[in-house]
Amino acid sequence: MRKTFVAAGGAAVVMSVWIGLGGAGAGTTLSPVAVLAAADTPRVTFAKDVAPIFQARCQTCHHPGTVAPMSLMSYEETRPWARSIKDRVARREMPPWHLDTSVGIQSFKNDISLTPDQIATIVAWVDAGAPLGDPKDLPKPLTFRDEEWTIGQPDLIVSLPKPDVVYANGPDWWVDRIVEVNLPEDKYIKAVETRVMGAGRKVTHHAIATLIQEEDARTVGGGSSADGAITDVNEGTYLSEYAVGKYGETFPDGSGRIIKKGAKVRLNMHYHAIGQEVPSMTKVGFVFYPKENPPTHFLTDVFPHENDTIDIPPGAVTRTDAYYRLPKNARIASFQPHMHIRGKAMCMEAIHLNGSKETLSCVDRWDFNWHVMYTYNDDVAPLLPAGTMLHLIAIHDNTAANRRNPDPTIWVGWGQRSIDDMAAAHIGTEFLSDADFQKQVAERKAKLASSTSNNQNQ
Ligand code: HEC
DSSP: OEEEEEOTTSOOEEEEEEOSTTSTTTTSOOOHHHHHHHHHOOOOOIIIIIHHHHHHHTTTTSSTTSSSSSOOSSHHHHGGGHHHHHHHHHTTOSSSOOBOTTSSOOOBTTOOOOOHHHHHHHHHHHHTTOOOOOGGGOOOOOOOOOSSOTTOSOSEEEEOSSOEEEOSSSSOEEEEEEEEOOOSSOEEEEEEEEEEOGGGGGTEEEEEEEEEOBOOGGGTTOBSOTTOOOOSBOSOEEEEEEETTOOOEEOOTTEEEEEOTTOEEEEEEEEOOOSSOEEEOEEEEEEEOOTTSOOSEEEEEEOOBOOTTOOBOTTOEEEEEEEEEOSSEEEEEEEEEEOOTTEEEEEEEEEOTTSOEEEEEEESSOOTTOOOOEEBOTTTSOEEOTTOEEEEEEEEEOSTTSTTOSOTTSOBOBOSSTTSBOOEEEEEEEEEOHHHHHHHHHHHHHHHHHOOOOOSOO
16 A cells, blocks of 8 residues: 655655545555554453553543544543544554654654554554443543643733634635734743634634844844845744644754744634634734843744645545755754545655755644644754755645545635645744854764764765
């Protein structure tokens, strides 16, 4: 089932994605792990083996009062979902970490994936009839603090002027709300979080906060212009996003984003009606660096994207390429693909100055429900000199085998609606001076030399 995409006209293997996992064959054995596990594992129980995994990897989302369809807190709540759990876990769709684990950088700050052993345990448990085991083995229950900021108490909270009232029935609704911030001076953001409050989470598909402000010399190259050109007023630098399961972001010490005096926040809302009228309120919280201790590095968002050449005929699997040439030396902090319903997979590669290519990361099970920002660990975050080309390869699947496909018989091109599509990525980037870049490269080399690990760095 493994299919390899080869660059047109060249022998280089650019990417590989799993094809067909979303197909009609659901219910067949899905992974070699599952086969092995069924053979000769000692009896696996919920109490002893599975509950600790669910505490570590599932319950943050699957507890009462969240957007997730069911709670996985207790055995009684979990048992009816056993088959579905096996299916989602074996396909690596749950937890939502859709990274291709066979290629590219594999060390992330926010990795919530299950290990192959954990997957085997869950699959073996379901195959054994999903037994409870001895209740005395159950771990102490976790408690969750909902309705709190995950970034801590914000220094500043910016809200929609009033809740958007989402009608009971109607088409998806996209709306931009511009919110004045009225800062008296520039501030440095240490942490930022976009939150949809209470009942609004049932109808809010996403809320993307962008900053509308003058470009700052310290973050030149950000924004969405493909060549990193400086624009006077940024059309909107990505700031933070609420999407199902996506929480706030706290930047590493010494790193931050700039919010300038006079900045405005644009909240791009995407609502989805659910049969009852729901008022929805969204807020953005900021934690700032103290004035006397500003960050030395500034994180910005580069957004390679291709609109015009997205051409997805009925029944086709297509490839779209997008490019962004780094205008300065850079440290790549994170990768967040952006496609819509027919999105299937995306790779980000670096085309180095000598022409060689390096795959940095691939997502092979793109799922439009999820907007995961894959945040590299500091010791593997790519360090790339000015002039390096970032290259996105987006795969869209408009066949019936894509089980989310609403209609494989129509042509699809670029557009804002979720039934149109996109080929883009938010790439968290710190631009570095030559001296800083050389220093970080030297430190990285020294670290690599002293370790035996063979990772993805230059
Ligand atoms: C980041 C939040 C999050 C985490 C972590 C998470 N889930 Fe989910 N899960 C969801 C949401 C939201 C949905 C519904 C949307 C979807 O299907 O993508 C869902 C859907 C599911 C479904 C499908 C339910 C159905 O309708 O059939 C299963 C099964 C599931 N999750 C199991 C798990 C298991 C098991 C884990 C841990 C190993 C886990 N999830 C971790 C949020 C999460």
